Amino acid sequence: MPELAELKFTSDYVNQVSEGVTFVKAEKNPIHKCDDLNIPFTKFKIKAKSKGKEMVLYFLDHYSDKFVTVRITMGMSGHFKLTHTGEEAKHSHLKFYSDADTTLSFVDVRRFGKWKQGLSWSEDRGPDPTTEYKEFWDKVMTNLTKLKKPLFEMLMDQKYFNGIGNYLRAEIIFRAGDVDPFLPAGMQFARYPKLLDLCRDIPLLAYAKGGGAIKDWDNPFGDGAITEKFMLCYGNKTMSKRKDRNGRTFWYDPKWDDVPASRDDLGDYLYERGGLAR
């Protein structure tokens, strides 16, 4: 489930269940390709922060001010789960054991999630549109000429839109209403500054709507957590869909169905609708 809002939930969850807890050991599942962790403390606290689609975990020494960091991404299925020790979920790939017979596990069925010790936020990912809005706005608006890909594909570029993924781009574009998703992104941001606001407000809405429901990580996908009221477009049978150039399904309002899906025909379309040279 992990886009910007879910990373915030995950970070919240780690902080909630780790509050006041002392951890004593970190362990990696050998099947996972990422490097083992080396937490150089015998007793430590854990704290988490999220930014876009990344998390940073802080391991704080019980006996000093020293700490180490681990940067984590969630892939398609990553999440954290606190259990009794010995009852960790299948597909737990990192386990942090407390001194109270509990384990905080990083659970990830598909193993697309990654971690690396000693790192903080990635240099090649942009600001978080919800917590660093001004930097986000500046970065987009000062690079309009570089945003040449169509809006619906550009919104997945983490260099500018850190935290936006496949469902958020669908919901952002759907709510933008009159904004053609298939025209070049830079042009659309220049024409419709409200797009910048939506890149902040829709992830915030997802966070607000999901607040009560996503906590049940035993059943993160099946309970319609964010669906009613929030998920208007993504996965909706009455909407249209097509594959983007990366093979991801893009859900959109059927009113844009006349936009050519073939790249060969798109040149003429841009000339007519976008005012661009052929």
Place this chain on the structure above:
DNA sequence: TGTTTATGCCGAC
């Protein structure tokens, strides 16, 4: 029983 699909990257051409 086989195929398609899944909220994401990542690196080899």
Place this chain on the structure above:
DNA sequence: TCGGCCTAAACAC
């Protein structure tokens, strides 16, 4: 830019 990385559930036959 395209296939690869993974498991599991939903769907097709």
